[in-house]
Amino acid sequence: MSLLDAAREVRDAAYAPYSRFKVGAAVRGTSGRIYRGCNVENVAYPEGTCAEAGAIAAMVAAGETELTEVAVIAASPSPVPPCGGCRQKLAEFGRGDTPVTLATTDGATLHTTIGELLPGRFDAGHMDGAE
Template identity: 80%
Template sequence: MPLIDDARKVRELAYAPYSRFKVGAAIRGRDGVVYVGCNVENVAYPEGTCAEAGAIAAMVAGGETELVEVCVIADSGSPVPPCGGCRQKLAEFGGPDVPVLLATTGGLTLSTTIGELLPGRFDAAHMAGSHVADAAPG
C-alpha cells in the first residue's frame, strides 16, 4: 500500500477541534514497517503535536530509528510542508536524500526530500568535540 493511503486514512483520526486543519503523516522505517501519526491539538496552544512528530514517536516506540520515506497530507489548496520543528525531527531520523511526498486531499502532490526541506541542517557532527558531546550522562 502506498504511504499516501496510510497518511490519508490516519488524517481522518486527527484531533483538530480548534483549527479544523487535519494533517496525516506516514513514514516507512528502514525495517519496511509503516508508522503513522496525526495532529493532536490542545486548547493551550502550542501544546499540541504535529502529525510528523506523532509518526516519528510511533516509529521509535516500535524500535526503529531510521526512516526511508515520508508522506504528509492535508486538506489544503496546495501541498503543505512540515513545520520547521518537524523538518528537524525528520532530519534526525532520515538522510538528506530521503523522499518526502507532500499531498492534498484533492490530489495535488509535491515530491521533495528531507535535504531540500531543511538545507544546512543541524546534526550531531556540529556537536563533535564540544563539552556537551563529551559529557557523560547522569
Template identity: 60%
Template sequence: MNLFDAALAARENAYAPYSKFKVGAAVRTADGNIYSGCNVENAAYPEGTCAEAGALAAMAVAGGRKVVEVLVIADTEDPIPPCGGCRQKLAEFAAGDVKVTLAGLQGPKAVTTVAALLPGAFSQSHMEGSDV
C-alpha cells in the same frame, strides 16, 4: 498499506477542534514498516503535536530509527510542507536525500527531499568534540 493510505487514515483521526485543520503523516523505515501520525491539538494552543512528530514517535516506540520515505497529507489546494520543528525531527532520522511527498486528499502534489526542506540541518556531528 502504502504511505498515502496510512497518512490519509491517520488524518481522519486528527484531533483538531480549534483549527479544524487535520493533517496526517506516514514514514517508511528501512525495514519496510510504515508508521503514521496525526496532529493533536489542545486548549493550550499551540502546544499540540504535529502529524510528523506523531509518526516519528510511533516509529521510535516500535524501535525504528531510519526513515527512508515520508508523506504528509492535508486537505489543501497547495501542498503542505512540514513545519520547521518537524523538518528538524525528520532530519534526525532521515538522510538528506530521503523523498518527502506532499499530498492532498486526492493524491501527491509535490515531491521534495529532507535536505531541500532543511538545508544546513543541525546534526549530531555538530556536537562532536563538544562537552555536551
C-alpha cells in the same frame, strides 16, 4: 497500502477541534513497516503535536530509528510542508536524500527530500568537540 494512503487514512483520526486543519503523516522505517501519526491539538495551542512527530514517535516506540520515506497530507489549496520543528525531527531520523511526498486531499502532490526541506540542517556532527 501505500505510504500516502496510510497518511490519508490516519488524517481522519486527527484531533483538530480548534483549527479544524487535520494533517496525516506516515513514515516508512528501514524494516519496510509504515508508522502513522496525526496532529493532536490542545486548547493551549503550543502544546499540540504535529502529525510528523506522531509518526516518528510511533516508529521509535516500535524500535526503529531510521526512516526511508515520508508522506504528509492535508486539506489545503497546495501541498503543506512540515513545520520547522518537524523538518528537524525528520532530519534526525532520515537522510538528506530521503524522499518526502507532500499532498492535498484533492490529489495535488509535491515530491521533495528532507535535504531540500531543511538545507544546512543541524546534526550531531555540529556537536563534535562539545564540552
